[in-house]
Amino acid sequence: MRGHGRFLADLRAAGVLYATLVRSPLAHARVVGFDASAARSDPRCALVLGPDDLAERTAPIPTAWRLPGQPEDRIPIAAHTARYAGQPLGIVVADTPTAAEDLAEAVRLDLDPLPPAATLADALAEHAPPIVPGAAGNEAGSIRFGSPEEDVAAAFARAELVVEREFTLPRVNHSPLEPRGVLAEYDPGTGLLTVHAGSQSPHSMRQDLCAVLGMRADRVRVIAPDIGGSFGSKVSLYPDEAMVCAAAVALGAAVRWVESRAENFNGAYQGRGQRTTARLAVGHEGRFLAFDAHILADLGAYATQAGSGPHQVTALTLQGPYHVDAAAATVTGVYTTRVPTGAYRGYGMQEAAFIRERLIEEAARELDVPAVELRLRNLIRPEELPHTTYTGLTYDSGDYGAALRRAAALAERPPPSDPPWVRRGTAVVAAVEITAFAPSALLETYGIAWSGWEGARLRINHDGTVTAYSGVIAVGQGIETSLAQIAAEGLGVPLDWVRVELGDTDTAPHSDLSAQASRALTLAGGALLIAARRLADRMRTLAAGFLGTDPDRVTQQIGSRADPSSPDAAFHGTDGARITWREVAHRGYRGWGNRKDTDRIRLEEAVDFDPPRLTFAHGAHAAEVTVDVGTGRVTVTGYWAVHDSGVLVNPLIAHGQIAGGIAQGLGQALSEEARADAEGVPVTRSFREYTVPAAQDVPEDLVIEHTCTPSTAIPGGFKGLGEGGTLLPPAAVTCAVAAAVPEIAHTLTSLPLTPSRVRAALRAAGIT
Ligand code: SMO
Incomplete structure (x- = not known):
């Protein structure tokens, strides 16, 4: 633990502005008024967006994995009804974090309370207040998995003992060490929106942001920096994160929001x-x-x-x-x-x-x-x-x-x-x-709107060092190290020669689910291992050409030193001939040697793996x-x-x-x-x-x-x-x-x- 990690709050951005969310104090209420006139007239204020402003600028978040019978009801960025305490209703941007907090408090919310339904019992009660407008009740559909009814009934009829209980598993908070956060920068010159976010899944976040902001995919780049834990709480785009991005676009500037611990307790999903x-x-x-x-x-x-x-x-x-x-x-x-x-x-x-x-x-x-x-x-x-x-x-x-x-x-x-x-x-x-969690075809049968495959891009650089790209991200689970090990072992080079680059939608292979569902190492690692084995074969073939022998007569020695210029890593031919890994990479890049695969000069492999x-x-x-x-x-x-x-x-x-x-x-x-x-x-x-x-x-x-x-x-x-x-x-x-x-x-x-x-x-x- 060296303190060199770069988390959301550590990132530098020129002229960055700071955001605070205006949240509903009530669990259920109509938003009758959002009066930001006092905040807007303050010289420290850069921008305020309330529900009406957001309605002009955003569409709801596309949802996925609905139950049969579940009403179409997407999570809005512009909410005219609060359905939970802590729901973001607007955003205030100012030149300092303190100013943003002060001005958010100066926004006068006029809320018309509606009856809450805080528990399953309350929500299912006969005269429960309807939460989703237009839906018949608060039930959101049902799905059944497993054996036919009659098989289950027959098994219970045969039983010598039946144990039946009612179980209650409460809501819990994920309590990541680092709460959520977004740094969004919009460049009006290029029309590019660059978003650093504590996201478990940058590619899905980009997809949802495009839908919410009405932007093209090639104009939105999402990068996950170091993330201090997530545990499932950062898998999807949140409305407050989308508001920060909308504010950055509106201002043509960089806007940062770092969630407080108190917000994490009632604004982050449970x-x-x-x-x-x-x-x-x-x-x-x-x-x-x-x-x-x-x-x-x-x-x-x-x-x-x-x-x-x-x-x-x-x-x-x-x-x-x-x-x-x-x-x-x-x-x-x-x-x-x-x-x-x-x-x-x-x-x-x-x-x-x-x-x-x-x-x-x-x-x-x-x-x-x-x-x-x-x-x-x-x-x-x-x-x-x-x-x-x-x-x-x-x-x-x-x-x-x-x-x-x-x-x-x-x-x-x-x-x-x-x-x-x-x-x-x-x-x-x-x-x-x-x-x-994959294959993609299985996800399709469950009605899940994402792909399950993972990609890997692996490159041997001109000096023999290795760069690996993956769409999975690091949430503190040490995935960079594990992926570097897989690449190093597959190639036959020391671990320290490998650098792993994760979580940037501009450079990483596409990844929908990324680091969720106990899948990052298996799927990204599986793809990387295939890529490493292919590149190892190409290096051996190249080496054999330089050594004037057959690839299967070449033996590879793995360097023992954490130094890419070390001569230890080498291919040995017959008669004591040898060539270093580094030299093969160097010559390989120049297209030297008797190469049949002239369509593949780069020492780079891109592999997609769907198990x-x-x-x-x-x-x-x-x-x-x-x-x-x-x-x-x-x-x-x-x-x-x-x-x-x-x-x-x-x-x-x-x-x-x-x-x-x-x-x-x-x-x-x-x-x-x-x-x-x-x-x-x-x-x-x-x-x-x-x-x-x-x-x-x-x-x-x-x-x-x-x-x-x-x-x-x-x-x-x-x-x-x-x-x-x-x-x-x-x-x-x-x-x-x-x-x-x-x-x-x-x-x-x-x-x-x-x-x-x-x-x-x-x-x-x-x-x-
Ligand atoms: S609960 Mo997870 O991030 O699959």
Whole structure:
């Protein structure tokens, strides 16, 4: 950590102006007036755009992935009705950040309050206020995945035990270290809009910006600088970001906006937000017969780019790593007057794991069999792969039992003697993870309006150094290093000779989904590996020509030094003849040598890679917890994770990714909940009210191990792991609490397990 990163607020721009958003303080209101006359007459003011001005300059954001029956209702930049507290209604631009804040406060909003519907229950109530004008109610359509109704009914009819629960998974904030931000510069001379943005997906942002601003794609360039975390919160264009760009165009100047932490709490989209009724049917000898679920998804005030996507993934992945005779789930989207929800690391799979593993743990308790034993009995075995689930996912490779047995073995330790007010319990849970989200044709079948392929552009420079371009971006996940490793290993050059350039729509290969859905390393890395192997072949062929021998008689020595002028990296022919990598590059650039491929003189490859199918990572987590029955406080005293992400490129980064994911998952298990009052106004607006895990909340001796079943779909055998760590902590911790205090196990269906919630359950059970 050297402090040399360049984040949005670090970027320099000549004559930059500063923006502040004017946001609705109410959850639901008609905007009757937006009086900016005081602000506009202030000499520090450069520009104010209210709803009417924005209506002239912008179109709504195009949405994607709608549910069947979901009304056409796009997110406006110009809002004449506020549908959530914190919704941006206008923008003020001034010569300093302080002036912009002062002048934004001077804008007089005249709001005509409408009744809020802050919760799923409120939004679905009989006389609920309509949130989407013209829609029949606040339901936003439904979709069902899985087995035919009669198969599910038959499986439940055969059951010896049915476990049914209602699960509540609250909204959470992503809490990236760096909030959102945009630096937009418009050059009236060239008509070019250059946007630096904390975006997970610069190409999609450009596409949406073009639609919103009515601009040509060749006139809009989006660049993602270093980004301090995102976790799904920066995947789509936001209205406030679009307003900053519209202001830059209007002014013909550079405008910067850096989101405050308070804004991030109520203006950035949230994650999760689901109420689900789910059942598990268990047959003879504890065989799982069927899962089914009905998911109510809290979409918030608008359907975002992801919209109901995460909840659909919950439905798609409910079955997890287990055999069943039938499985089905229905998702119903519901509008509420709260900030929209969207993608969050784990993308519906954490929710699915929580629901499934809780049902299994409850079944084990009711059957009085060890839960690990029940899981092992029902896991899909390695020799049964590939296996297609009832929702049409084809698991490619893995050994689910090996991971579960290993996690269980790691967690086995003699219990210490606890004081009488402490209960201790352990649980082991499992999940399969969709990774490498592609191929494009599969996305098309799900009605997703993006492509899944990734490109790579790889160039050997005249001095033998290497430049790699990719459309994925860096959000702190170390992807530059992992991609450099893939290129270096594929070419046979030292790592330090490779520079990786990411996230610039002018230079990067096209990428719609970019760094989302545990896909950057697998797909961009897969493309890069293909490009590197091709270039390595061309270098060898060139070298053979210079050495006067056949390519297959040439051996390549990898330089050991971090110095591109080092003579170590060389091709050896027969009879001791040799030529350095650098010299081959140098001559190659000049078109020297006996070259048959004169149409390809440049030492550059561009590869597009659309994999044949999804690839599935998997894992098992074990948690040991103590429950203080006096205070209700849950402490995680041990945590063991076994992951399989195929071939690991950089084990240290893999460890960090899984560890970070576990920490984030523990937060959702124990403390995180984005709450609003009855009027729908957020009450968690800072880290005082919204508790993310601190160092002392994560076990110091966190154990992370890896097993390896290579992907059969991705060159290199890589599988994704960006989200894997977050999938299981809520399930593991909650099941461990259930094991510690079986008297309250049946009530453990809602997160987070705060002391007050646990104590209420303990009290209801007569324990405290
Ligand atoms: S939740 Mo992610 O950025 O796929």
